[in-house]
Amino acid sequence: MNLLKRATFIFSEQPLSLAIGSFPAKQSSLPKTNPPATSSSRPRRTKKRFANMSLEKLMEKFLEQSMEAEDNFYRLEEQRLQVEDKRREEEHSRELQMLQMLGQIFASIRMPSPAPTATPQPSFIPQTNLTVPLARPSLGNRNHPPALIDFASHSQAAGPGLLMEEVIERSFSLGTSGMDNVIPLVRNTIPPLTSKKHKGQDGRIGIIGGCQEYTGAPFFAAISALKVGADLSHVFCTKDAAPVIKSYSPELIVHPVLDSPNAVEEIEKWLPRLHSVVVGPGLGREDMLLKNAKEIIERSKLRGIPVIIDADGLWLVAKEPSVIQGYQRGILTPNFMEFTRLYEAMHHEPLDSSDHKRSAQQLSIALGHLTLVLKGEEDIITDGKNILTCSQEGSGRRCGGQGDLLSGSLGAFAHWAFSSPSDATKGMNPSLVAAFGATSLTRQCNRQAFHKHGRSTTTSDMIQEINSAFKKLFES
Numbered sequence: 001m002n003l004l005k006r007a008t009f010i011f012s013e014q015p016l017s018l019a020i021g022s023f024p025a026k027q028s029s030l031p032k033t034n035p036p037a038t039s040s041s042r043p044r045r046t047k048k049r050f051a052n053m054s055l056e057k058l059m060e061k062f063l064e065q066s067m068e069a070e071d072n073f074y075r076l077e078e079q080r081l082q083v084e085d086k087r088r089e090e091e092h093s094r095e096l097q098m099l100q101m102l103g104q105i106f107a108s109i110r111m112p113s114p115a116p117t118a119t120p121q122p123s124f125i126p127q128t129n130l131t132v133p134l135a136r137p138s139l140g141n142r143n144h145p146p147a148l149i150d151f152a153s154h155s156q157a158a159g160p161g162l163l164m165e166e167v168i169e170r171s172f173s174l175g176t177s178g179m180d181n182v183i184p185l186v187r188n189t190i191p192p193l194t195s196k197k198h199k200g201q202d203g204r205i206g207i208i209g210g211c212q213e214y215t216g217a218p219f220f221a222a223i224s225a226l227k228v229g230a231d232l233s234h235v236f237c238t239k240d241a242a243p244v245i246k247s248y249s250p251e252l253i254v255h256p257v258l259d260s261p262n263a264v265e266e267i268e269k270w271l272p273r274l275h276s277v278v279v280g281p282g283l284g285r286e287d288m289l290l291k292n293a294k295e296i297i298e299r300s301k302l303r304g305i306p307v308i309i310d311a312d313g314l315w316l317v318a319k320e321p322s323v324i325q326g327y328q329r330g331i332l333t334p335n336f337m338e339f340t341r342l343y344e345a346m347h348h349e350p351l352d353s354s355d356h357k358r359s360a361q362q363l364s365i366a367l368g369h370l371t372l373v374l375k376g377e378e379d380i381i382t383d384g385k386n387i388l389t390c391s392q393e394g395s396g397r398r399c400g401g402q403g404d405l406l407s408g409s410l411g412a413f414a415h416w417a418f419s420s421p422s423d424a425t426k427g428m429n430p431s432l433v434a435a436f437g438a439t440s441l442t443r444q445c446n447r448q449a450f451h452k453h454g455r456s457t458t459t460s461d462m463i464q465e466i467n468s469a470f471k472k473l474f475e476s
């Protein structure tokens, strides 16, 4: 707050005398003056100091200094936000731990306590190493791929505390009924709404996309992140898409920078303030836009920001898989066409579409155990080791933009999952939990919207359903 005040002071009260200790650069760029003897002599000196300057030069100087002050302001603001985020995240973890402890206390009151030996503790699925080798591992035989062997080797006997392996196996084999066991993990990651929060804490999400042809997709993604519960949604789009996207909603922050010559630097300035980025909705396939998107992905990776890639972002990944390969905070959300393209790019052979789960698992492994969400009649979510399926009932209506609702909301879920303590997800890969949350929500929105609008259902109708679908799935 102090930094903010100091910076505001610079803008509003002393634009031409930026003599604040923490901004040495500003001081050095000022014209040299003698130190003032008394305050009454100050106006005359100021006048003398700038007397020989033309108005144009004076303006130039002024602009130069205010830009510098602005840069410094943002730098300090970034530092402040980082400190604040860390503090809030710790607070959030403590709150979650308290809630879980309370849950356990209530459970032990309600349930007769079994003999100690019959109560296996929830086991943890080993997390994928952050530095996964990029070489394609051997995939084993068709009926028993290594990831399933790995899965089977961790299975234990049933107990009152649900084992992670059972959760996965159930949703793997029983579809909808098994989902009941993953939903509580999603719930554990959702930050509680409390009066202690400040704006931005529950998520600042960036969408990289939006060009002349596609303005709906980035809008759907950004507004979905917001409606799910993120506090701020930024869209980084091309110059001509910006006014259109802004006109859809005053709630979005829209940056017309994606096709500017210094797009990457412009967007990078915002990265420290973003909790996750969603790359691709309405991005288009122009080389220059793909190149900028690629660079943004690289820089987000350096900062450990969760990166969700959808739509045209997946076109980029099919051309240059290394851009995201092995990044454990990366999530890809392909539809079947996009999946086929990715699969064929990685495996150099046509996709065998008779076993989607196996193909999805193979692709995830080839991409360094990246989390994949293969959308379809049932959504297949895998990190190569584990497979979840989401078959929450939707509808037969497949209008454009539903995938954008999914990727935008996943931006928020991913931030929550990655900032939760590992016991919130019972050791499960946060990407899987986040993806499961987003796919269940999208399908539930589809179902509810279809109930009201039938064949006229559009993505805007689904977005209207986010609040009640969210409540039904995660808050009831």
Ligand SMILES: NC(=O)C1=CN([C@@H]2O[C@H](COP(=O)(O)OP(=O)(O)OC[C@H]3O[C@@H](n4cnc5c(N)ncnc54)[C@H](O)[C@@H]3O)[C@@H](O)[C@H]2O)[C@@H](O)CC1
Pocket: 213, 214, 215, 216, 217, 218, 280, 281, 282, 283, 284, 311, 312, 335, 336, 337, 338, 400, 401, 403, 404
């Ligand atoms: N209102 C908007 O601005 C929208 C823009 N969109 C954007 O449009 C761009 C191109 O996306 P597309 O998905 O069309 O591009 P793709 O080239 O990936 O898809 C090509 C075609 O594949 C078909 N397809 C999809 N799933 C299929 C399946 N399971 N089986 C067989 N065919 C299937 C679709 O009909 C689509 O026309 C992206 O940037 C995307 O974000 C879409 O998000 C839709 C809404």
Ligand SMILES: Nc1ncnc2c1ncn2[C@@H]1O[C@H](COP(=O)(O)OP(=O)(O)OP(=O)(O)O)[C@@H](O)[C@H]1O
Pocket: 311, 334, 335, 336, 375, 376, 377, 378, 379, 394, 395, 398, 399, 400, 401, 402, 403, 404, 405, 406, 439, 442, 443
């Ligand atoms: N056959 C289906 N039955 C039920 N739900 C489906 C079906 N196909 C897709 N979905 C759901 O619709 C959502 C969007 O998937 P879809 O395949 O439409 O994405 P997309 O083509 O990428 O969307 P977009 O039009 O935004 O580009 C996913 O959450 C998925 O669960």
